[in-house]
Amino acid sequence: MTKIVQTELESYYYHYPAGATIVTTHSNGRDNAMAVAWHTAISRDTPIYLVSISPKRFTHKLLVESGEFTVNFMSMDSGPLVGQIAGCSGADIDKFAELGIKSQPGSQVKAAVLDGAQAAYECKVVGQHTYGDHDAFLGEIVAVQWEPSAFSSDASLDLDAVKPILYLGEDYYTSTTGTVEHKRDLPARTV
Ligand SMILES: Cc1cc2nc3c(=O)[nH]c(=O)nc-3n(C[C@H](O)[C@H](O)[C@H](O)COP(=O)(O)O)c2cc1C
Numbered sequence: 001m002t003k004i005v006q007t008e009l010e011s012y013y014y015h016y017p018a019g020a021t022i023v024t025t026h027s028n029g030r031d032n033a034m035a036v037a038w039h040t041a042i043s044r045d046t047p048i049y050l051v052s053i054s055p056k057r058f059t060h061k062l063l064v065e066s067g068e069f070t071v072n073f074m075s076m077d078s079g080p081l082v083g084q085i086a087g088c089s090g091a092d093i094d095k096f097a098e099l100g101i102k103s104q105p106g107s108q109v110k111a112a113v114l115d116g117a118q119a120a121y122e123c124k125v126v127g128q129h130t131y132g133d134h135d136a137f138l139g140e141i142v143a144v145q146w147e148p149s150a151f152s153s154d155a156s157l158d159l160d161a162v163k164p165i166l167y168l169g170e171d172y173y174t175s176t177t178g179t180v181e182h183k184r185d186l187p188a189r190t191v
Helices: 058-066 076-086
Strands: 021-027 030-036 039-043 048-053 068-073 103-105 112-114 119-131 134-146 166-169 172-174
Touching: 021 058, 021 112, 030 048, 030 058, 030 076, 030 112, 048 058, 048 068, 048 119, 058 068, 068 112, 068 134, 076 172, 112 119
Parallel strands: none
Antiparallel strands: 021 030, 021 068, 039 048, 048 134, 068 119, 103 112, 119 134, 166 172
């Protein structure tokens, strides 16, 4: 297959889907939520999760003020809400009130855990680094919340029960179709 080589990289990030999460923050009595597709685990021990947030976002201000956030992993059922949360800024409206977002405060942080999330990480910021036009916030995961009905006995997502929401770019989303196993030729599972 002959690949297209592209050096104009304005929208390089749309070539493969990424999980569309909702990151929440809480500062000075104010809750906010935003959609985040740029996120990843970067360490197991200590458990650290990275979210990449533009300084333009209201979330960025609340993150700097509070040093806490949650990452909420959502299903396709929450697609309309994800779109609504992404389509406005906490600088203009109280998203929790106006969009009717149902949530509870985290167990270890004040930032909210959404009722609609199948799993959520509660994080405390341990680092903030600027890369290009975004800031990477590194959060130590201090608690994980998860819905037992959404997970199999080996702690992986039960894809018969849940269709995770993946972001394709612009206003487009997709999900998974099922599970296949690709065994590694390893004596024991190491990761
Ligand atoms: C699916 C999706 C994923 C997004 N991912 C990110 C992201 O990773 N980082 C970011 O800074 N903005 C991202 N955005 C844009 C913000 O979600 C959007 O600007 C949001 O309204 C910001 O809200 P706030 O100003 O209340 O923080 C994404 C938008 C969508 C639709």
